[in-house]
Amino acid sequence: MSTDQEKEFVEQLEANQNIVHKICRLYTDNQDAHNDLFQEVTIQLWKAYPKFRGDSKFSTWMYRVALNTAITLYRKSKRRVQTQRYETVEFKIEDTTEDDETMEQLTLLYGAVKQLNDIEKALVFLYLEDKNYREIAETLGISEVNARVKMNRIKTKLTNIINP
The missing domain is CATH 1.10.1740.10 (RNA polymerase sigma factor, region 2, helix turn helix motif)
Incomplete structure (x- = not known):
């Protein structure tokens, strides 16, 4: 190089x-x-x-x-x-590092996300990084429709983890 x-x-x-x-x-x-x-x-x-x-x-x-x-x-x-x-x-x-309140919220979110499988974690991460579904699909090697469907299911799953 x-x-x-x-x-x-x-x-x-x-x-x-x-x-x-x-x-x-x-x-x-x-x-x-x-x-x-x-x-x-x-x-x-x-x-x-x-x-x-x-x-x-x-x-x-x-x-x-x-x-x-x-x-x-x-x-x-x-x-x-x-x-x-x-x-x-x-x-x-x-x-x-972030301020205390932000870190507390991030800790809660990371704790919930860690309960997801590998692909779900990656999808959530890219979504939180404000990547559009086309970019998410390209990065993960899945279709854009599949990325949207998975994300909707993950949102429900995370809601149930955070608010049982």
């Missing part, structure tokens, strides 16, 4: 880092697991970046890579996830 590509990758990652942090919060239960998953997603993005053709927005591509990595590692969670360290590349990326 050229120096220009490296610089472009770091800029894109820094600009879109909240995508990865939100996915990490969705698929992990503690800060150490969050950090490990963030690192693994970053590594997978780094490895895949030379193949990024720009057919879609960087953020859409990033969602797909991050969600696929998170789902793969989540499914293997019964085993310890082995992560790799890249000492030669440093990323100055920090998780931003």
Whole structure:
């Protein structure tokens, strides 16, 4: 990868880092697991970046890579996830925190979402990121109609989880 590509990758990652942090919060239960998953997603993005053709927005591509990595590692969670360290590349990326009330609401929402299956979690995440159904369908590899139907069912399911 050229120096220009490296610089472009770091800029894109820094600009879109909240995508990865939100996915990490969705698929992990503690800060150490969050950090490990963030690192693994970053590594997978780094490895895949030379193949990024720009057919879609960087953020859409990033969602797909991050969600696929998170789902793969989540499914293997019964085993310890082995992560790799890249000492030669440093990323100055920090998780931003919200105020107490927002964090309380997010905790409640994340708790409910964690009770959903992998695809449902991904769909909710993309929906909360204000992605339209076409973008959701493209990212998850399902039809737009299927994305709409699933989202309506998930809304009902979440309502029942939060307000039993």
